[in-house]
Amino acid sequence: MFTQKRLTEAYKNAKKMYFDDHSRIVFMSDAHRGDGSTSDEFLKSRNLFVHALNEYYENGYTFFEVGDGEELLEYSEMEHIKNAHTDTYQAIKKFFDKDRYIRIFGNHDIYLDNPKYVKKNLFINYDEYNEVFYDFLKGIEPHEAVILKHRNTSQELFVLHGHQGDAPNDQFWFFTMLSIKYFWRFFHRVGIKNPASPVKNVTKRHKIERNYSKWIEKHRRALICGHTHRFKFPNNKQIPYFNTGCGIYPASITALELTEGMLRLVRWKEKVNENGVLHIKRETMRGPEPVEAFDIRKPKEVVEYLAEVKIQRTKKTRETRAAFREEEMENDNED
Template sequence: MKLTDSFYGRQIDKALRSAPVISTEDFPKLVLFSDCHRGCGTWNDSFLNNKTIYEAALGYYYEHGFTYVELGDGDELWENRKFSDIEEIHTDIFRLLDRFRKAGRLFMLWGNHDRIKSRTGFKSSSLPPCSQALIIRFPASASGTDDTRYNLIHGHQVDILNNQLWKAARWLVRYIWKPLELAGIKDPTSAARNYSKSRVLEERMSSWAEANNTHIVAGHTHRPALSPATGKWSYSNTGSCVHPDTITCIEIHDGKITLIKWAECADSNQYIHVCRYIISGPRDL
């Protein structure tokens, strides 16, 4: 284990220290999303492209009794200052989320882009209080094995610029990259757009999982992943809802974990539907 790994490991430990713990006995079907980056409906609202797909997926998960868990960056609050603007423009989406909330099936984590949700003064009529991390506990099976834990964080905890220096990062997004993005130039510091940076972050998180013999699921890199459970640890990533024409998520139920994508598809009569595809898995927890 490299020296820097222990530094980043401590950031993950810190995030998990106050994490709520939920059990699959109470929440047998879970779906994990992240990085929706819901915006203000302007053309740089990256979520807008996939809004219909997301809406269809949410409807499916609600009807099938899933609990919705969002691993941060659900709302784009760096480019936009007011959460109420996002809530207003995407009223239909927040109404769906509110149905999960009312059914007691909604858990929200905050990421670097929506860190202001961690403030005590943060109010929303449709969202529950947000946490930095969440732990899913799978009670020991009848065979007497130990409880399995899946540790959920956003992932910016292992990304210095987006964690300790998040105000500088937000400033860059708000005043430099957003205007450049409007001119067609992409933010080069974003993990979401930088392959080698994503790989470093993935390595930091998987090193932590390996060292602690446990499982981690994150977002932030926008790179969906479902690693095999090597011994008793694994690293998985929900991906994002802002891929060019796809959203990705992770389903956990019946002792299995599966990486899913939702996209538009046409049938033989040329009707367009929203379809659910398995990208990877299912594999045992």
């Protein structure tokens, strides 16, 4: 019951934005960037993340970071996090400077809900080499949630982190922070994770996802979130619940793409070719599916018809624009 209330509150207060069939958006979440120490889980996927961001930037995407970008409950000094991952923040700044970076806060970066904290830690940065301060993400306004509304059909995609209503990570987040910072942090360094987290607790994770589904069925809106670290692309189009997965899997990261009015779940991972050359490859895991296929406001027959029309109409355009630069790099390596 509380989850339904919190999701509805977030929806009512969400920032409204528009998209259409020419929009290119990538949703990624749960990078949990740390301070570069042995307990920083982001270290193992940092190169994947930076490479993926560079590809999305070059291909004209807007980057939605859907919460828990930083692990601020475990590492309280944002300055240390920025210094540990300079390449990552340089890539993020490129998006921001082109007005193509949208930041949503989650439970592990809840401090971004405080404008004073944001101004102090994200508006400026310090260049240790040249010993000067410079404008970083000056003027950024992190949001709890965003509603993406299609300009022509009015279909909505509700985007938020997904911790809303998960009591330990929402209304009692402060006590969770204390337990992580002063207890679980030390176990984390040797590979032991908090069993109460939805990431490790399957029963809790499924309960959270059931609550998402109930809200979707009641309000007839597609929902895109993170939080559970379990990627999701709906088989049942009547319950359009999408989860971006996370940026700290052992050997890959995941993302949800919205391009040409089509949704696609992808994975970026390291591969080795026949010549023993290590490279990064983007793989499609689910989709692409027309966004209209998940519009549960309309009768099923109408939705299926509109989806089929979209597939046929955009086939050539999608094939032309689908290629990423890493495919060219792979071919160069094979030559």
